[in-house]
Amino acid sequence: MTDKTKLAVGQEAIETFGWLRAHRFLLLRRASQAFFLVLFLLGPWFGIWWVKGNLSGSLTFNILPLTDPFIALQGLMAGHWPELTALIGAIIVGAVYALIGGRVYCSWVCPINPVTDGAHWVHDKLGLQKGWQPKRTTRFWVMGMVLVASVATGTIAWEFVNPISMLHRGLIFGMGFAWTFVIAVFLFDVFVSRRGWCGHLCPVGAFYGLLGSKSVVRISAVERAACDDCMDCFAVCPEMQVITPALRGKEGDTPLILSPDCTNCGRCIDVCAMDVFKFTTRFDDTHAPAREQRKRTQPATGASKAA
Amino acid sequence: MSAAKSKPKSMDRRRFLQDAARGATGCAVAGIALSQFISDARALPAQAIRPPGALDENDFLAACIRCGLCVRDCPYDTLKLAELGYDGPATGTPFFTARDVPCEMCEDIPCVVACPTGALDKGLTNIDDADMGLAVLIDQERCLNALGLRCDVCYRVCPVIDEAISLERRHNERSGHHAIFMPVVHSDKCTGCGKCEKSCVLPGEAAIKVLPRRLAMAEAADHYKLGWEENNPLVDDLIDLPDRLPGPGTDNLVAPGGYAPDALPDPNMDGGFTPSFNLPGTGATKP
Numbered sequence: 133m134t135d136k137t138k139l140a141v142g143q144e145a146i147e148t149f150g151w152l153r154a155h156r157f158l159l160l161r162r163a164s165q166a167f168f169l170v171l172f173l174l175g176p177w178f179g180i181w182w183v184k185g186n187l188s189g190s191l192t193f194n195i196l197p198l199t200d201p202f203i204a205l206q207g208l209m210a211g212h213w214p215e216l217t218a219l220i221g222a223i224i225v226g227a228v229y230a231l232i233g234g235r236v237y238c239s240w241v242c243p244i245n246p247v248t249d250g251a252h253w254v255h256d257k258l259g260l261q262k263g264w265q266p267k268r269t270t271r272f273w274v275m276g277m278v279l280v281a282s283v284a285t286g287t288i289a290w291e292f293v294n295p296i297s298m299l300h301r302g303l304i305f306g307m308g309f310a311w312t313f314v315i316a317v318f319l320f321d322v323f324v325s326r327r328g329w330c331g332h333l334c335p336v337g338a339f340y341g342l343l344g345s346k347s348v349v350r351i352s353a354v355e356r357a358a359c360d361d362c363m364d365c366f367a368v369c370p371e372m373q374v375i376t377p378a379l380r381g382k383e384g385d386t387p388l389i390l391s392p393d394c395t396n397c398g399r400c401i402d403v404c405a406m407d408v409f410k411f412t413t414r415f416d417d418t419h420a421p422a423r424e425q426r427k428r429t430q431p432a433t434g435a436s437k438a439a
Numbered sequence: 440m441s442a443a444k445s446k447p448k449s450m451d452r453r454r455f456l457q458d459a460a461r462g463a464t465g466c467a468v469a470g471i472a473l474s475q476f477i478s479d480a481r482a483l484p485a486q487a488i489r490p491p492g493a494l495d496e497n498d499f500l501a502a503c504i505r506c507g508l509c510v511r512d513c514p515y516d517t518l519k520l521a522e523l524g525y526d527g528p529a530t531g532t533p534f535f536t537a538r539d540v541p542c543e544m545c546e547d548i549p550c551v552v553a554c555p556t557g558a559l560d561k562g563l564t565n566i567d568d569a570d571m572g573l574a575v576l577i578d579q580e581r582c583l584n585a586l587g588l589r590c591d592v593c594y595r596v597c598p599v600i601d602e603a604i605s606l607e608r609r610h611n612e613r614s615g616h617h618a619i620f621m622p623v624v625h626s627d628k629c630t631g632c633g634k635c636e637k638s639c640v641l642p643g644e645a646a647i648k649v650l651p652r653r654l655a656m657a658e659a660a661d662h663y664k665l666g667w668e669e670n671n672p673l674v675d676d677l678i679d680l681p682d683r684l685p686g687p688g689t690d691n692l693v694a695p696g697g698y699a700p701d702a703l704p705d706p707n708m709d710g711g712f713t714p715s716f717n718l719p720g721t722g723a724t725k726p
Contacts, residue, residue: 175511188531189506189555197555203504207556210501217555218504267458270465277466277473284470285477287500292477292529297505301520301531305507308522310530 141367142403149405157398164240172304186301187241188291189221197221201229202339206289209282226343232396234344238330238337239370239397243300247314248330251321252370262326268373268393271338278335295329296336327370345392350414351400353378353387357421358406365400365409375400379408380423387420388412484527485650487534488571488631490518491542492551492563502558505531509550509559515543518550537633537649542571544598544632567599572631573655574604574624574647582646587611587619593635593647594622603628604635622647626656 145154152159172190174180184191189199199214199221207214229237239245281289291297295317298310317329330337353359356379365379366372374391381387401409412418483489483496490509493499510518510533517540521528528534533550535542544566551559563569574593576582583590584606597604604622611617622635624647631649639645 181511184511185506185508188504189508191508191553191555199504199506199555207501207504212498212501212556212558214502215555215557215561218557221555267462269458270462273462273466274469277470281470281473281477285474285481286497287477287481288504289473289477291505291531292480293473297531298523301505301507302522305510305520305531306522308526308530309524310522312523 139362141364144362144405145364145403147405154402157402161240161397162246165243165246168241169243169300169303172300176304186297186304187243188297188301189218196224198225201226201343202336203288203291205339206279206282206291209279210286210288211283229340229343230347232344232349233347233394234340234342234392235337235395236344236349237340238334239395242296242336243303244296244314244317244334245330247299247318248321248327251318252327255322255326258322260323260326263323264325264328266325266328266332268332268371270332271334271341274333275335275338290335294336296334331370341392346414347392348413348415349396350412350416351378351389351394351396351398351409352412352416352418352420353381353389353408354410354412354416354418354420355406355408356381356387357423359408359423360406362405364403364405368399368403370395370397370399383422385422387418388414388416390414480529482527483529483651485654486536486538486648487521487526487528488537488542488633488649488651489528490533490535490550490559491544491548491566491569491571491630492554492559492561493571494558494560499558500529500532502556503532504556504558506555507531507533508553508555509533512549512553514545514549516540517542535633537636538645539637541633541637542569542630543634544569544630567628567630569630569632570652572633572649573626573629573652574631574633574635574649575655576622576624576646577648577650578641578644578646581641582622583640584620584622585646587613587617589620590640591620591622592638592640596634596638598632598634599628599630603630626652 142154148154168187171183172186174182175184182193185198187200188203189197191197197217197220199218201222204214204218204222207218278290293313295313298313302308302310321328321330325332353375359379365375369375371391371393374389374394377385377391378387378389396411398411401411481496481500489496489499490513494502505520507520510520517535518533519526519535520531520533523530526534546566548563548566548569551561551563554561576585579585591606594600594604594606602625604624606620607623609619609621611619631652633649635647636645636649639647
């Protein structure tokens with residue numbers, strides 16, 4: 133670690149490139165989230181019915197059907213073979229996310245993302261401990277549980293509680309008490325578990341992660357040799373475990389972030405003053421020399437060894 | 440060397456087993472909680488009516504993705520998506536309340552056309568075949584027609600007038616010389632659109648209500664043969680019972696088919712019975 137770790141996260145990037153460039157992917161992402169929400173709200177608010185429905189299923193320009201593939205899968209598990217329209221919609225959505233990164237859904241589309249990002253911001257401001265940190269694999273267990281529950285109850289099980297559809301459908305069709313689910317996720321992320329919902333539990337994210345495990349669009353730590361250990365990328369990354377193999381890779385290791393957990397949010401690109409990261413494809417084999425052997429700023433003392 | 444190698448392996452195995460046990464237990468608990476929540480949430484209130492063509496409720500919740508496209512394509516804003524805490528059906532699923540806005544029974548059934556999954560069955564092409572529920576004249580004490588007045592509104596608004604609801608004339612026992620025109624619903628024609636319930640002139644709750652068929656109908660008693668509806672082989676083909684004339688006893692084997700001519704009953708109709716004693720205390724025998 134260097135002295136720069138003491139600086140506020142992203143401070144150096146702001147000083148180097150200016151505020152706007154040091155927030156470009158964050159701003160783009162918020163714009164994208166707002167875009168997908170407004171697209172669905174144009175109809176009920178302004179009577180412009182370009183898109184009908186919600187994230188579970190929709191119809192665009194009266195021709196393009198889209199279906200959430202995880203919901204379609206639960207329906208199949210529950211024993212209902214859907215009409216062709218829903219199948220085609222699920223295949224389109226599935227194919228797109230398999231190409232651009234499954235968890236792009238999480239960071240660029242999902243309406244719960246601003247909620248949990250907000251929770252993380254509050255968590256940070258309050259200086260709280262990280263709290264309960266279940267294993268990263270927990271969400272796959274939850275996903276399996278949801279599929280088993282779909283079979284057992286003969287229903288699309290997760291849709292009874294899914295905070296994503298509760299919020300999105302609530303905003304478009306009427307909320308009722310669905311906001312309680314959203315508040316619950318917010319409070320969970322603030323007080324119980326830092327980045328707990330999206331990062332550890334949500335089965336929808338788990339499904340999309342699996343869906344995009346061979347996705348083409350990837351972030352690469354291509355300039356990793358320039359890394360100065362400021363740790364800002366780790367601080368902003370919602371799935372920080374994905375960075376290490378790429379950034380800290382040895383000579384010959386790929387600089388691509390290939391973990392399906394990566395949401396392609398691009399915040400690491402924003403905050404890096406050394407311009408280490410960039411969007412590229414998984415076929416990008418640009419040579420990326422590893423970093424030099426790290427220098428310790430504080431040589432280990434006998435006391436710290438003992439500790 | 441091999442011991443040094445195997446030790447971390449056994450630790451890995453132990454850790455894996457611990458994690459697996461923990462994960463499985465956690466998921467079992469969460470899964471049971473979720474299933475319990477689902478079984479509570481799937482109870483459909485009697486007055487929440489599913490759109491036309493909706494599958495049976497159990498199949499419906501396996502098929503409906505709660506996208507609301509049926510709601511969007513309903514031209515009369517009849518359909519709504521259930522809101523958590525306010526409406527009874529499973530959150531986000533489509534339904535309507537007949538007393539608020541009934542189904543107008545569009546010829547082209549746009550809600551069914553809009554459904555991407557088949558939760559609303561594409562097999563329904565004639566809206567008259569819809570089966571959303573069954574109207575029941577539930578309050579026969581306050582229905583104006585049942586009181587002997589001529590309201591007739593439910594009968595006249597019915598899209599399948601004279602078939603789904605007919606008025607049946609009965610004697611008015613109260614006045615003694617008027618008629619009661621009783622609205623009678625016929626289950627084979629009623630689509631459950633709810634226009635009768637919507638139009639009932641009573642303030643507040645309607646006297647006629649659309650209910651799910653599971654509540655509105657009893658199971659037919661198949662062990663009773665309705666002789667007037669079917670040719671009953673038990674009576675007509677297998678056993679030829681003798682035709683008898685009236686007379687004492689039904690086992691008249693001396694003269695099958697009726698009385699023998701020489702055994703005509705006594706004209707006095709007392710059968711030749713003479714009491715051998717007199718009952719005490721009756722006026723006729725008092726000296």
